[in-house]
Amino acid sequence: MYRDIYIREGCVGCHSQLVRPFRSEVERYDPLGGEYSKSGEYVYDHPFLWGSKRTGPDLHRLGGKYSDIWHYNHMLAPDAVSSGSIMPAYPWLFSQAIDLGQTAPKIKALRKIGVPYEEGYEAIANEELMIQARRIVSNLELEGVEVAPETEIIAMIAYLQRLGKDIKASKTASNQ
Secondary structure (H helix, E strand, C coil): CHHHHHHHCCHHHCCCCCCCCCHHHHHHHCCCCCCCCCHHHHCCCCCCCCCCCCCCCCCCCCCCCCCHHHHHHHHHCHHHHCCCCCCCCCHHHHCCECCHHHHHHHHHHHHHCCCCCCCCHHHCHHHHHHHHHHHHHHHHHHCCCCCCCCEHHHHHHHHHHHCCHHHHHHHHHHCC
8 A cells, every 4th residue: 555655656767676686786775784685575566666777776675774754854855855866855745645445455456466465464454554654653743743644645654664674674583
């Protein structure tokens, strides 16, 4: 659901989501984790958003690199956050609401084409979605920003904050 906004806005036209297995790429796009992208990380991605154009940076390991307020401000005024940025602003994300009624049908459809969602996940997906949204809203409130959890900006921040998190979590778990 969150990813659909990223796709709709054409973000993959400028940002790839694939750290290739070359030293220069790993050092540039994943300086903290040092991992290139692995095929298993894309099991839930239909369609894949690898991309090949890098007008902007690769985003595959972006999750957790910046705060929620950074993403909020970056989507509102990219050049104010990243000097010289040519990324456009996305002001409509701050007022448009997501359609929670699409979550369950989307999960069912993705399961039919092989995405390994557990049977029955569609019944709790919106609860999990709102837990994540409320956490982001709470973080933004600490920065003096009030925004509804159903807005598309919260969905976009949630999506960006998840990118690369699974590989980081599995790497941390294997080091213990």
